[in-house]
Amino acid sequence: MSRSEQERIRRDARQSLEEMGVEPYPHKWDVTAHAADILDEFDDERRDPDEGERMNVSIAGRIRSLRVMGGSAFMDVQDESGTVQAYVRKGDLPEGVYDKLVGQHLDIGDLVGVRGHVFRTNMGEVTVRASDTFKLLSKALRPLPTPKEKEGETFNEVTDKELRYRQRYVDLIVNPDVREVFRRRAQLLSEMRDFLNERDFLEVETPALQPVYGGATARPFTTHHNALDMKLYLRIADELYLKRLLVGGLEGVYEIAKDFRNEGLSRFHNPEFTMMELYVAYKDYRWMMELTEKLFARLATKLHGGTTITFDGEDIALAPPFRRLPLFEAIEEHTGRDCYGMNEGELRDVARELNLEIDEAMGKGKLIDEIFSETVEPNLTQPTFITDYPVELSPLAKKHPDKEGLVERFELIVAGNELCNAFSELNDPDDQRARFEEQARLRAEGDGEAAPIDEDYLRALEYGMPPAAGLGIGIDRLAMLMTDQRSIRDVILFPLLRPESDAPE
């Protein structure tokens, strides 16, 4: 562990302050105003804080820049709402306070409290003058990066992705836009809950630790419970538990929760991610499409003031209705080939002609999925419901009454990215058992993602589950769309990274 010169100097400064009786980490500070409120109050150029009754405030925040001029100093103080300039004058403070603190041992990055009145400088900037008190609230021992700004241009901006993800606390301090992304993500979740609660859906919580996992095609994380000496899995989906609740008589339930999938990382995948799952009794997937459209339109309107949003430089129109396009029509539209009804060999030939990477282990379902995700998905910029998937890909979905070999299912694709997955839920316990057994067969053949049989879930279905529709929305990907971020790591506060080789301290 070696400290940089600047760290040693700051530790020395801390010690000097303590020796002079200045507490580097005091216990509290009364905050009466935030930067944005103060600036709002006097945003009118003509309104002068010095006129009439003075506005007295007490603010707290982090020093982002410091300009000391002998007996007085200006600093930019950043709180959660934004940044306001503060002004400290030697003559305003009790004897010695200025010299001990501001003049000598105050650094960029320190947290301070400023109490006094608001005024406008000769240059016109609304400023809090420490006419009453100036106090150190927390001494920073590490130097903060010091990006600067002039006329809208930023200098020395912190751009290192590794630093930004590993030390998100620094990122949040020096890149204020990041706060806006996560505020918007929070607003998205809040609006989604409002939307669902208004419709009388019940928010529930189901186990993240599961003795049998299911509800998706993915490899799970495993863990162990000591007292029960039992192997447990981290959930890969909420689905099977939520549908048990439909059996139990709840007619509309949803859960917003973390799922965990033991898979690779990419711009679109983090091993733990947030999913909203929703199940409604007596509805089918067509009804669910309409609900999904309404939800997306509502979110866009609340977050962006209208149903058209911008993502990666393109306008995305989220006004209902969204285009509905059956999977096989989509493939035909983009490849000129009608794959519906093809057997495995024919599908393999098509995939070869399209120069797709396939292997012998891929069955019908996977081949179709491969063809679709390579040729169609990236080209779907505007929201599109892709409907009616092969039964092989959908072991929990109800068969389509008219289309042989297909199920009533849709995925919503926006900006080339899959955001939603939904279907009419399979509630025939015997059909469900047959689908599980097919999965078990694939498992036996070495498909590590095929689902295990969940006997308790089958037992629940045997008591009778109402016809129902279910929907899953990848919240992180939706947050990407709504905040115009192209990497999932930019909408997850602490994305998974490899451990640092030389961890601090």
Next chain:
RNA sequence: AGGCUCGUAGCUCAACUGGUAGAGCAGCGGCCUCUUAAGCCGCGAGUUGAGGGUUCGAGUCCCUCCGGGCCUACCA
């Protein structure tokens, strides 16, 4: 997992074809009671991600490893 690419001071970046590691900000000392990328004078700051190799000489070339990014793969 594979390909490409990056890693230099606290931060942002330079350093030709292999020839003494530099700048701005930040920091330290001094001046300065309306500054705002504050200013002026002076100063310090580096195991060039780690290890090995080639060479008279390596930030630069080669190999291995570590970490990041992008792409591919994996991933409904």
